[in-house]
Amino acid sequence: MNPRLRLVGLPAVALALVAGVLGVQIANGGGTYEPLRPADPCVARPVESRAEGIDALTEHLVLLGLDGAACRLMISREALTLQLAEADEPTDEQVSALREGLHAAVERMEDDDTLPKISDLVDEALANADLNRFLEAAIKLLPASAVDAALKTDDVLHRAVDGLDLRRILAGLNDGRNLNAQMNAAVEQAVKEALVVRLRDLV
Template sequence: MIPRRAAMPVVALILVAGVVGTQLANGGGTYEPLKSADPCVERTVTSQADGIDGLTERLVLIGIDKAACSLGVTREALTLELAQPGTRTDSEIDALREGLLSAVDDMKADGTLPRASELVDEALDSADLNGLLKTAIRALPGPVVDAALKTDEVLDRAIRDLDLRTLLGNLDNQNQLEQQVGVAVTTAVKDSLSARLRNLI
């Protein structure tokens, strides 16, 4: 009978051999690094967030893919390049802006762009308006808001007004790219919505 202390290494060896055997049987005997996804191939982009934050998160992810496609680089290479210190080129700025604008068009075409009335409460929560005006705007029927405000037009205007050169110049690392662009777009959308909603009253 094998003593208990001596049996432990034998059991461990059997378990390791089982794991290695399974890996080899499933093609784990060769190592190939994962290839970067082709940014020109449309992919499904989802967001964990709701409302304007979720909208802008998807917008930025799709926009960066489109920018990378137009520049002929991978998404990873573009985000790494944009996060480097130094001045951004006109082609990088133009590609990112056009990518974001194109993302708006895609979201409108596939029906994933929310109506303006769905974003009103969130926009008003952070708007610098008096309470009476906010109450009056919230009382507007959804169809009235949607007839006066088109989400794609609000987003287009917000994106065109973004100072992308300054924004990208303040990045410390590549992980901040999506976050910082997302925050900037979110703020611009809220400002644009609240300004245009004010004109409805």
């Protein structure tokens, strides 16, 4: 074949291929485009985590809490994340909505029976606690049944949420992608501290 004819024919072949692909897309419903809508934060959605222990618990709590806050503010979780990342500091309304959302998340997890027993979290909470070895040993000697009878996971979580300095946590946010990580770290530390305080009261 003449090289010139080959060069002239290439665009026609490419155009035919593109037309064929477009035809298949349109035939399969690709002729219309609708952007994905953000999930409704007021509708309960499942939360899955690959983490374990307190990390998994707080990850679950934070995701549900952010949904709860967004629902109270009547915006999507994505919009709330963007607002928090763009502002120099959170508003009183945002702080209040987030705290209420976290408390509601604890209640939902209690109702769903997804909260672990407090005895399952003791070793992890004690791992980095600043306790003398005698007190730590005394706590570890407590039977799991006694710990679970005296302490409830939802109570410890509510205390942790009440102790969070949400304004400080959110004021340090400069990238929405870091919101979950910052919240998870802060809530995890608060849960450990609240649990250790309650364990000390048992000894």
